[in-house]
């Protein structure tokens with residue numbers, strides 16, 4: 001496995017690098033080699049950043065796409081602070097608990113060892129460890145997402161959080177849902 005280089009001009013909206021066998025790219029947020037593509041809306045399993053193509057030249061901008069209210073700069077700061085792109089009062093930060101944070105730290109330690117090692121054989125063995133550590137992290141996360149009641153409650157908390165950050169959001173959301181419903185009537189609607 002090698003860590004692919006991204007052209008310095010990367011970061012323009014529309015950056016697109018397809019996956020190739022045994023190549024990983026650094027996540028623009030946490031800088032760990034978690035991504036198999038660039039600009040293809042992969043979600044980083046370490047920091048949760050969704051790779052919409054944003055990178056250094058536009059890091060301070062809030063694009064409002066899959067990363068919602070977060071600039072890349074803010075998301076990086078949050079990851080450095082608590083291993084997650086989201087603010088600590090954002091319900092999405094609940095994705096993590098002690099078990100997931102522990103699994104993240106183990107994976108990050110292996111990535112650091114890969115970066116600091118020049119011996120190809122040692123690096124390949126470390127990549128093997130990294131893939132296993134990624135699986136372990138996924139298992140911990142799936143335990144959280146498998147809990148439907150927790151999942152629904154988090155959705156409600158998220159709406160309240162977004163209304164606090166962007167007053168009027170709920171009203172705008174209701175309006176667009178009403179428009180959508182009117183255009184897509186379901187059986188039984190009168």
Ligand SMILES: [Zn+2]
Nearest residue numbers: 027030044047
């Ligand atoms: Zn990341």
